[in-house]
Amino acid sequence: DGGITQSPKYLFRKEGQNVTLSCEQNLNHDAMYWYRQDPGQGLRLIYYSQIVNDFQKGDIAEGYSVSREKKESFPLTVTSAQKNPTAFYLCASSIGFNEQFFGPGTRLTVL
Amino acid sequence: LAKTTQPISMDSYEGQEVNITCSHNNIATNDYITWYQQFPSQGPRFIIQGYKTKVTNEVASLFIPADRKSSTLSLPRVSLSDTAVYYCLVGERGNYQLIWGAGTKLIIKP
Numbered sequence: 001d002g003g004i005t006q007s008p009k010y011l012f013r014k015e016g017q018n019v020t021l022s023c024e025q026n027l028n029h030d031a032m033y034w035y036r037q038d039p040g041q042g043l044r045l046i047y048y049s050q051i052v053n054d055f056q057k058g059d060i061a062e063g064y065s066v067s068r069e070k071k072e073s074f075p076l077t078v079t080s081a082q083k084n085p086t087a088f089y090l091c092a093s094s095i096g097f098n099e100q101f102f103g104p105g106t107r108l109t110v111l
Numbered sequence: 112l113a114k115t116t117q118p119i120s121m122d123s124y125e126g127q128e129v130n131i132t133c134s135h136n137n138i139a140t141n142d143y144i145t146w147y148q149q150f151p152s153q154g155p156r157f158i159i160q161g162y163k164t165k166v167t168n169e170v171a172s173l174f175i176p177a178d179r180k181s182s183t184l185s186l187p188r189v190s191l192s193d194t195a196v197y198y199c200l201v202g203e204r205g206n207y208q209l210i211w212g213a214g215t216k217l218i219i220k221p
Contacts, residue, residue, distance in 0.1 A: 004154075035211075040213065041213055042198065042211035042212050042213045042214055043155070043198075043211040044211070045209070088152070090154050090155075092154065099145075099157040099160070100147075100155075100157065101157075102153075102154025102155050102156070103154055104153060104154060105152065105153065105154055107152070
């Protein structure tokens with residue numbers, strides 16, 4: 001089956017730690033995205049990548065970092081510089097602006 | 112980037128037709144209108160996309176008036192499983208930065 005996978009589903013982090021969220025897609029999509037969603041809110045764009053080895057900051061990139069070494073993979077690192085990282089993180093991919101396909105999400109909680 | 116305005120919440124009953132309207136007064140000439148559905152603790156799922164007039168697929172219809180300053184998502188004969196948050200987005204093809212509002216929380220009652 002084609003799709004997007006995210007792991008882990010739940011992640012707990014101690015303050016001051018960096019954590020990396022995994023996102024893999026086998027849809028052969030060029031574009032990939034990371035969003036953050038807080039309770040009762042819409043999605044906010046963290047980073048996006050249109051092609052391998054290239055990515056751009058979204059609206060709330062501070063405290064986050066990404067890499068795009070392979071077309072299929074777009075991992076997100078939440079660094080200790082992100083002061084309020086507890087949220088639901090969603091990865092997506094697409095062909096151009098059209099339909100974005102989303103993964104199941106990772107819920108990150110800071111202890 | 113165009114911004115959208117949607118009702119915060121709506122209620123309806125099983126078997127009814129539900130219409131959710133989205134306002135996008137500043138929509139640009141090249142912008143398309145896209146709707147997504149999101150269930151709790153899941154990623155959003157694409158429902159429908161259109162540019163003008165009417166678009167219909169197996170799950171919904173999208174009505175866009177001539178001035179394109181608003182759009183209406185129509186869900187025919189809803190069921191309890193249609194309870195979700197619905198997002199309206201506008202954006203130009205090739206524009207990777209989309210603005211997601213808070214969406215409309217639709218609650219379907221038996």
